[in-house]
Structures are given as structure tokens and as C-alpha cells.
Amino acid sequence: MSTPLPVTVVTGFLGAGKTTLVNGWLAGAPRGDVAVIVNELGRVGIDGELLAARARTIIEISGGCVCCTTQAELVRALDELANLPTAPKRVLVETSGAASPAGVLRAISSGGRDDAFALDGVITVVDATRVDALRKHDLGLEQIGYADVVVLSRADACNDEVVAHATDVVALYNGAAVVVLAARGVLPAAQTLDDLLAMRRSDLAAPRELPVQTAHVYESVSLSIAGEVDGDRFAEFVESELAPFAGRLLRTKGILAVSGLDERMILQGVADSIEISFGEPWAQTPRHSRLVIVGFALDRVALTRGFATCARDASS
Secondary structure, rough: OOOEEEEEEEEEEOOHHHHHHHHHHHHHHOOOEHHHEEEOOOOOOOOHHHOOOOOOEEEEOOOOOOOOOOHHHHHHHHHHHOOOOOOOEEEEEEOOOOHHHHHHHHHOOOOOOHHHHEEEEEEEEHHHHHHHHHOHHHHHHHHOOOOEEEEEEEEEHHHHHHHHHHHHHHHOOOOOOOOEOOOHHHHOOOOOOHHHHHHHHHOOOOOOOOOOOOOOOOOEEEEEEEOOOOOHHHHHHHHHHHHHHOOOOOEEEEEEOOOOOOOOEEEEEEOEEEEEEEEEEOOOOOOEEEEEEEEEEHHHHHHHHHHHOOOOOOOO
């Protein structure tokens, strides 16, 4: 079976700068490599016209949101792209600013016919100058919660203190996300789309201890073990401690050093679905295990205690 077509979701609240960012990526990619699916709530699409000169294929889905009413249309579009005689190397899905990532990711995770496409990553664009206003909208926090990479746009309009505050806010709701800065919607030349996705695959950022936010329900719980986990204990943790939060999980991400395995065990979860794959061998790198859980109404104490019992040298 051929490799599934990788699909990258670009999301973010209204006016965050998604189209500017996508346009910049397209400028640096060969025209035949990338197809773009643009979702706009209105009946008349505008963003697609702005991107058309640089993308190989533009598909506009307008008049409804791909997270709900036009989800089936998104799957059909991805199926068509994946089954072209010469398929693009990647598809970017730029969601409406009013879209919940949950429905979009469910649609992509279906794989279409014969698992023809697969989710490659979620990039959320956040206006660094408006991060406190964003915190008033649960949808904006949800978009952060699902992110593998958060791009802070308009960072050039902020001083160091504002950028640091915006970074802390992102970490509060998604401790696993890689955070990068964009000036006028443009990333530094060295940070291509491939670079960003590689950054989030390489490792999880060290957990950051930040105050628990109680004004909104979305939060991230960062768990860490300086060493190996026991595979059977971790499986029991997933069943007994994590499974009870079914329906309240946004993302679950982990890189684990499992006793008896040379390779990194990589855990990626969207909502209640969790997939496990294996990455590079640890070799001489110190073995450590990290897990980040993003969701709402989580029990931080119980999850922390449960994960600690997974350590290989934990007492039975």
C-alpha cells in the first residue's frame, strides 16, 4: 500500500493571520508540491483567490464549516487529491476562524477510502497582541489545545514582555506545543513548514510548571519521569487513569522510554483515539518519558500520581 497523503491543518481564531502564513509557505515550496483546501463560512470565498497563484490546487469549501456541516465535503476533497494520477506531496487545510478543530481532525483521521490520507500535524496561529482577548473565547482555547505547533503572529508588534506573556498563555493550555514567532505573518527563513513539523516530532518540550487557570476549563497536564516506564504499568495507567476522561480529551502526546525497547515510543492522541508508533533509538541519549494531556476537567493530581507509578523502578 502506498504512503498516505499527509494533511496539515492550519487553524486559529478569526483574524489571526492564517492566510498570510499559508501564503508565505507556498512561496517557498515548488508549485506542484502543495494543494490547499480553504474553508470559509460565507458563500463567496476570498482566501482561495489570494492563494491560488502559488498553490498547485485550490479547493474552496464555502457556505459552511468543515468542522460540522461540510465535513463530508472535506473528506471527498481529500480523497480526490489523494487519488490523482500525480498526487501532491502535502495538503494544507486552512479552516475558518470559527471552526472547532475536533470535527476537522475526526474527518481527516477517518483516512477516507483505503486510508488514502493521514493527519500530519496541527498548526494554530495566535495573534500575540490579542492573546488576552482570545482567552475569553473557549473556541480559541480549543484551537490552542489541539496544536502541535503554535505560531505567534504579529510578534514584531510586541515587546519582549508581551511575547513572553503570550508564550506563557499558550503553555498554560497546551504544554506540548512548539511555539514559534512570526513577524508580519512571516516566519524566519529557516523555519519552513517541514521544519516546524520536524520540531514537534523530535521531542516534547520540558514540562513547564505554571499556575492552573480556573477561568476556562481547557488545560494541559505535563507529566515526566526521568527514566524508563514499565510497559505493563503504562498500559494499566491508560486504562485505569486516562480512560475515565473519555470525552474530555483534546490531545494526548508522549515520548516514552519503555523498558526493553531500544526505540522511542511515540504516543499521539486526538480526542479519545490514541495511536502508538516508534521513533528513533535512544542510543546514547539519556532515556526519559514525557506525557502531555490536553483537555478539560482533568484531575491533575490523579494523573500525576498514576503516571509516577509507571516508572520502571517504582515500588509495586
